[in-house]
Amino acid sequence: MGVGIDLPLVWALIIGFGLMMYVVMDGFDLGIGILFPFVPDRHERDAMINTVAPVWDGNETWLVLGGAALLAAFPLAYAVILSALYLPLMAMLAGLIWRGVAFEFRFKADEEHKLFWGHAFTWGSYIATVAQGVALGAFISGFPVAKNSYAGGALDWLTPFNLFTGLGLVVAYALLGATWLVIKTEGDLQQRMRRIARPATLVLLAVIGIVSLWTPLTHADIAARWFSFPNLALFSPVPVLVLAAAWGLLRSLAREDSHATPFLLALCLIFLGYSGLGISLWPYIIPPAVTIWQAAAPPQSMGFTLVGALLIIPCILAYTGWSYYVFRGKVRPGEGYH
């Protein structure tokens, strides 16, 4: 195995793809939890949850894949990043536990407890999202490594920049959630989501702008990568595309007959932000010093797992797509899967 194949490169792409899938898919269902406080009506809340109840578990599996693939392909990165982010990741897991069980528990509880599990769903979603955003910011900022392990402190992640990316991700997921609900619901609820999505788009645009300025100002190495040639030329269409996507998104939200378009454009925005992140960090898997080749598992491990990944991921995409197809169409309040 591995003759002529740059295994670390292939694995970096697979993990990048897996995380992108995670952000896209769990992004909108975390977003529904984030939007919960704006929708007090019980039946509308039921409808919101019912739009993701059959699929949330599969969405979250991409996060498990991210962890497992990182361990398989880049054990050093898995070990260093996860121990550096011990506290935020534990908070994320706690948040995901509360909101994960809330899916089932909400429908099993009586009225009083239903409210409690609604809160658990909301808070769990916020905590998990902020923790993921903080982890993202910390990843951009980099981790000190000595003797193959993390050499920083337990609270190094607690910086203004990381907290800002944490809040930024809340806005991004809220936008994904709102535009998802534009697809899956109708009437009042759909109208409210259109109204929420508009300011969310503008705020997200501002967040992307601020992160794009803040990152090179505080990270000289990333600035150097951005403003060197040919990266500058390659990267220059990204801001233009971001503005174009945001403009299209605002326009489609203003139209009454738009359903899937806002969600697809919101995905474009997220994808562009994600690609900007990729350009900033490439080829480091533990920024700022350890590259994907330095952290790579032995070729025997990467090759063995690659065979499975290449054969199975297309099947996963196929039956996941089928499941979404089965549950296609609008979900109405007062009627649902539960």
Add this chain to the structure above:
Amino acid sequence: MFGLTALELARIQFGFTISFHIVFPAITIGLASYLVVLEGLWLWRRDTVYRDLYHFWSTIFAVNFAMGVVSGLVMAYQFGTNWSSFSTFAGSITGPLLAYEVLTAFFLEAGFLGVMLFGWRKVGPGLHFFSTIMVALGTLISTTWILASNSWMQTPQGFEIIDGRVVPVDWLKVIFNPSFPYRLAHMTLAAYLATALFVGASGAWHLLRRRDTRATRTMLSMAMWMILATAPVQILAGDLHGLNTLAYQPAKIAALEGHWQSKPGESVPLTLFGWPDMQAETTRYALQVPYLGSLILTHQLYGQVPGLKDFAPEDRPNATVVFWTFRLMVGLGLLMLLAGVWGLWLRWRGKLYEQRIFLRFALWMGPSGLIAILAGWMTTEIGRQPWIVYGIMRTRDAVSDHSVLALSTTLAVFVVMYFAVFGTGIGYMLKLVAKGPQESGPDESGPDELRPHAEAKADRMRRPARPFSAAPDVVEPDHPETWPAAPGAKEA
């Protein structure tokens, strides 16, 4: 916290989270296969009792599955957060195995779970049955990969150590390591047995409360057949697993038998009960049966097994703990066998659904499978100590460098949260069990495919997809005084 070191806290945290976790997948594995059988019987025989039982157990399955998923997510990350040196050292083997588990099992379960739970009226009966089978298959594939990984840590082979980390050289040897087949058989049977005991106890509970319906009878009857079939096989599998452990991890066997020293030419007695004292290097208050140790462990009258004194003190697992966890598991296993045989006897006498003392026994045996699983895992995992990868890497060298403060804070949060969240969830599960299987209305009884296709399809699209969505899903009734007591509560 309580004078514990960071290593001890990390171990407690991992042990606590995985002990809570394993309960849910064990029931998931068993119930998924049970649901396949129920749906298969419904499609084959068209007897509504199987369909009603399918719907009943699938709602319980849903709650259980959600808890398994979220508690399992913690596990996938703890290898890195708590055991980073282990992950750097052996991630090249445990990582690919975990990745295969996610790719081949977790996605399969998750992908078809939605259709299985919410798609009864959204897809045809064939596709729905296929989805149930895929979920069950996913649980079994998952068991296979995770046990390959765990077994490799117990009996590692097929690798070299290059530059201070493990490099796999033969994946077949890595996966099919010596203890893997035994552990896989033992755990899969344990999951089936634990689920059968849980299902049987649910049936027994309803029968004890005079809810004598076809559904509750079928539940008890199927569970008792299953226990009768699996309990003896499980005892055999456990015995073979023990012989395998003796060959590859003799210190573990010595510890779980509280056996310190073999005398040349003499047979090894079996210590039934006693208190292994690690300091004094002896088992106090030992109640022994001569010859039986040799007979069980070597299948020979004068067979010899190594004693704990044959190993350096720093290489010995804690015998006090594993001696007792092992006995707890074996004792419960024998009671399960008793339940199976007793059930057969009563069935023959035509009293299976009436004899109250048996029903009460079946009720109390409800959690026994899960307790035995926990005791068994504690035996094998604590028995592996002081190694994380047996003979290759010590647990103390595997741990991440976190402060006692960080570890005790997260541990405290986990303990409080797990008891609150999973305690509530288990409560909901038991309340669903207490509600009992519902007999469905007439509109449910007509199989879709007997009607014109278009009509059935339009109906599927229009009607709520969740079975019994007409009846409220709420399991906390408005009148608490009429709540049925949780199974296991004393009969009034």
